[in-house]
Amino acid sequence: SHIIAGGIVNCFGQIRMIKAFLPIFKQQAIDQSYKDSQIVNVISMAGMLSGGGLGLTPYEVAKNAAEAFTDSLRLEMKMFGVQVVAVNPSFHKTPLVQNVKQHLTKDLWESLSPDLQKEYGQGKWR
Numbered sequence: 001s002h003i004i005a006g007g008i009v010n011c012f013g014q015i016r017m018i019k020a021f022l023p024i025f026k027q028q029a030i031d032q033s034y035k036d037s038q039i040v041n042v043i044s045m046a047g048m049l050s051g052g053g054l055g056l057t058p059y060e061v062a063k064n065a066a067e068a069f070t071d072s073l074r075l076e077m078k079m080f081g082v083q084v085v086a087v088n089p090s091f092h093k094t095p096l097v098q099n100v101k102q103h104l105t106k107d108l109w110e111s112l113s114p115d116l117q118k119e120y121g122q123g124k125w126r
Contacts, residue, residue, distance in 0.1 A: 004026075008062060008077040010059070010062045010063065010066060011062040011063075011065045011066045011069070014041060015066075015069055018039060018041075018073065021029075023103070025037050025039070025077070025080065025082050026080055026082075029046055029080035029081050029082055030080070035081070036084040037080075037081070037082040037083070038082065038085065039073065039077070039082065039083070039084045040085045040087060041066060041069075041070045041084070041085070041086050041087070041089065042087045042089070043066045043067055043070065043086050043088050044063045044088055044089060045088050045089065045090045046059060046060045046063040046064075046071055048067060048088055056057070067086060067088075070084060070085075071086075
């Protein structure tokens with residue numbers, strides 16, 4: 001599912017990018033060549049709150065992982081004087097949230113195998 005793939009990219013992409021630049025941040029802190037270093041991770045409110053069973057569990061798990069990574073990184077980088085900040089925007093009127101119900105009831109449901117449809121009670125949830 002694209003929700004699972006997107007969640008994986010959202011979390012591991014962020015970690016990979018930060019790991020690539022972390023040695024630079026640390027070196028700048030050690031030699032004091034740049035004293036105002038800051039890492040800002042844009043995550044989501046889904047990193048702090050669950051969506052109430054909207055079928056977005058993989059997305060929410062990835063955002064919670066990104067939130068935990070940011071919290072841990074904040075503690076690790078404190079000794080270097082590098083601030084680590086999480087920005088968690090809430091839902092806004094975008095195509096992602098405008099079509100959630102249609103996506104879940106049609107697109108996602110139709111992509112499930114008959115066994116999974118039976119497991120979740122085809123037509124019984126809304």
